[in-house]
Amino acid sequence: xxxxxxxxxxxxxxxxxxxxxxxxRNAIIVFMSIxxxxxxxxxxxxxxxxxxxxxxGQMLVFFVMTVAxxxxxxxxxxxxxxxxxxxxxxxxxxxxxxx
Amino acid sequence: xxxxxxxxxxxxxxxxxxxxGLIALLVEGSGKGRAAAVxxxxxxxxxxxxxxxxxxxxxxxxxxxxxxLQGGYAAFFGMIFTASAxxxxxLSRSYLRRLHTERGEFYVLIVFAAIGMMLMASAxxxxxxxxxxxxxxxxxxxxxxxxxTKLTANESALKYFLLGAFTTGFLLYGIALIYGTVGSTSFxxxxxxxxxxxxxxxxxxxxxxxxxxxxxxxxxxxFHMWAPDVYEGAPTPITAFMSTGxxxxxxxxFVGVFLGAFQIAGSKLSEVIALAAAASMIIGNxxxxxxxxxxxxxxxxxxxxxxxxxxxISAANREGETGILFYLATYTLMNLGAFGVLSWVEQxxxxxxxxxxxxxxxxxxxxxxALLSIFLFSLAGIPPFAGFFGKYYVFLAxxxxxxxxxxxxxxxxxxxxxxxxxRLVMMMYFQPGGATVEEPPAQMxxxxxxxxxxxxxxxxxxxxxxxxxxxxxxxx
Numbered sequence: 001x002x003x004x005x006x007x008x009x010x011x012x013x014x015x016x017x018x019x020x021x022x023x024x025r026n027a028i029i030v031f032m033s034i035x036x037x038x039x040x041x042x043x044x045x046x047x048x049x050x051x052x053x054x055x056x057g058q059m060l061v062f063f064v065m066t067v068a069x070x071x072x073x074x075x076x077x078x079x080x081x082x083x084x085x086x087x088x089x090x091x092x093x094x095x096x097x098x099x
Numbered sequence: 100x101x102x103x104x105x106x107x108x109x110x111x112x113x114x115x116x117x118x119x120g121l122i123a124l125l126v127e128g129s130g131k132g133r134a135a136a137v138x139x140x141x142x143x144x145x146x147x148x149x150x151x152x153x154x155x156x157x158x159x160x161x162x163x164x165x166x167x168l169q170g171g172y173a174a175f176f177g178m179i180f181t182a183s184a185x186x187x188x189x190l191s192r193s194y195l196r197r198l199h200t201e202r203g204e205f206y207v208l209i210v211f212a213a214i215g216m217m218l219m220a221s222a223x224x225x226x227x228x229x230x231x232x233x234x235x236x237x238x239x240x241x242x243x244x245x246x247x248t249k250l251t252a253n254e255s256a257l258k259y260f261l262l263g264a265f266t267t268g269f270l271l272y273g274i275a276l277i278y279g280t281v282g283s284t285s286f287x288x289x290x291x292x293x294x295x296x297x298x299x300x301x302x303x304x305x306x307x308x309x310x311x312x313x314x315x316x317x318x319x320x321x322f323h324m325w326a327p328d329v330y331e332g333a334p335t336p337i338t339a340f341m342s343t344g345x346x347x348x349x350x351x352x353f354v355g356v357f358l359g360a361f362q363i364a365g366s367k368l369s370e371v372i373a374l375a376a377a378a379s380m381i382i383g384n385x386x387x388x389x390x391x392x393x394x395x396x397x398x399x400x401x402x403x404x405x406x407x408x409x410x411x412i413s414a415a416n417r418e419g420e421t422g423i424l425f426y427l428a429t430y431t432l433m434n435l436g437a438f439g440v441l442s443w444v445e446q447x448x449x450x451x452x453x454x455x456x457x458x459x460x461x462x463x464x465x466x467x468x469a470l471l472s473i474f475l476f477s478l479a480g481i482p483p484f485a486g487f488f489g490k491y492y493v494f495l496a497x498x499x500x501x502x503x504x505x506x507x508x509x510x511x512x513x514x515x516x517x518x519x520x521x522r523l524v525m526m527m528y529f530q531p532g533g534a535t536v537e538e539p540p541a542q543m544x545x546x547x548x549x550x551x552x553x554x555x556x557x558x559x560x561x562x563x564x565x566x567x568x569x570x571x572x573x574x575x
Contacts, residue, residue: 014272017268031261037272038268040272041271041272041275044272045278057278063226067230070233070237071267074240075261077241078260079257081256082250
């Protein structure tokens with residue numbers, strides 16, 4: 001398989017993630033879309049890393065995975081704190097502060 | 100082993116602050132009621148790190164296999180971040196005590212956020228840059244939503260988190276594409292390969308993604324929408340921290356990548372940044388006029404200030420970089436001070452935060468009103484305060500880089516900004532009313548804010564005090 005195939009796949013996944021963030025209103029699903037974006041980046045990095053024969057890209061993937069885990073912990077905690085106060089995770093209902 | 104020890108020895112400001120943060124975390128975890136101890140440990144840590152940064156200002160060298168730069172540029176920013184963290188710690192103490200929500204974690208998170216900022220400024224590799232941004236952001240997501248029983252805090256934390264994580268995706272995709280075209284993530288390799296790759300579509304796409312990510316972090320138009328909401332919902336000392344330390348860190352990384360690793364002078368990238376600068380100055384200043392909440396007003400003002408500094412980046416010359424460094428150092432002082440006074444007047448449930456709540460403030464609290472006026476005059480860029488020279492340098496840089504139109508927009512929008520800054524001064528001095536503070540500010544916080552005001556005046560009269568420091572280590 002060629003490099004382009006992988007890049008195309010990850011670009012498509014990335015765009016699906018971006019569209020998900022912009023179009024969906026449920027905070028959890030928005031968050032899942034963000035994870036999809038991060039993982040498509042991981043695919044790009046691994047593809048480049050294999051293509052270039054250089055290990056830096058794969059190393060970066062490990063960092064990305066670690067950071068994504070930390071972000072998931074914080075993000076879910078914030079969503080739970082909000083849910084306790086407001087009993088909703090719909091972004092359209094979260095509007096005390098004007099955008 | 101020897102190099103490891105030498106590298107750790109070189110990066111003492113960073114290593115020391117990390118150790119202090121870990122110790123503070125352990126102390127906090129060791130039992131109940133340790134918040135005061137954690138506070139003092141954090142405070143001493145930031146002071147020590149500030150002093151170490153100052154001492155390493157003249158020795159610039161790379162450490163840890165060209166991953167981190169120590170001294171010089173990193174040390175200058177290290178001083179800004181530790182000063183900002185120091186001020187935030189002091190303001191937080193009295194703020195949290197007033198709300199009866201003092202917890203040690205709050206101080207620890209401020210210290211770790213400062214560590215992330217220092218990593219961002221020291222990064223000479225995109226991996227470290229990414230890690231620094233994340234260390235800082237993850238701490239800030241928590242700090243913004245720290246008052247978790249408050250709905251506005253939840254809301255602003257969620258907005259900041261979702262948009263911040265969204266931008267992380269762009270940042271990483273940008274890094275991945277640049278890595279793919281250059282074959283390395285080190286600034287030195289990118290800088291060497293830049294002339295060859297700068298016209299490749301993949302590289303340009305990657306660079307554009309980085310522009311998006313950094314524009315979000317510095318709150319520049321069109322990626323500024325989060326700033327007013329997050330600034331309003333966050334605890335006031337954290338708002339101060341975000342508008343000073345975080346902004347400085349984002350600019351440190353922005354300058355490091357776009358003036359250090361890339362050579363953007365005269366390129367398409369520089370034009371894009373110039374447009375973002377113009378839009379930030381116009382939208383930030385115009386929308387700030389219509390705000391009644393002071394935290395929101397200062398949020399829009401911080402968007403405008405991001406615009407002024409971006410014009411320094413798009414100019415991409417020596418004056419521009421000096422200007423940004425000077426601007427960030429003084430902006431940190433004046434914004435920290437302004438938010439400090441705001442946090443004393445503010446009362447529970449987010450009241451006393453509008454213009455009208457300051458009517459007659461000068462009659463009740465003449466000294467505090469004078470302090471706030473100094474900060475506001477400086478933010479407006481009126482001489483002899485430090486804010487004037489910051490603007491002067493970045494606009495001068497824009498003119499020298501043939502971006503005269505940008506400088507003209509900057510000067511005109513600065514005039515607009517005078518309206519909303521002076522409106523608050525008018526309120527305090529010429530409107531009858533009984534605005535005052537509920538309880539006098541804690542002594543240390545009071546001294547810190549007074550010192551900030553003195554420095555704002557001092558750097559306004561002797562700008563060379565900072566400019567001379569920056570001469571040694573500019574990227575260009």
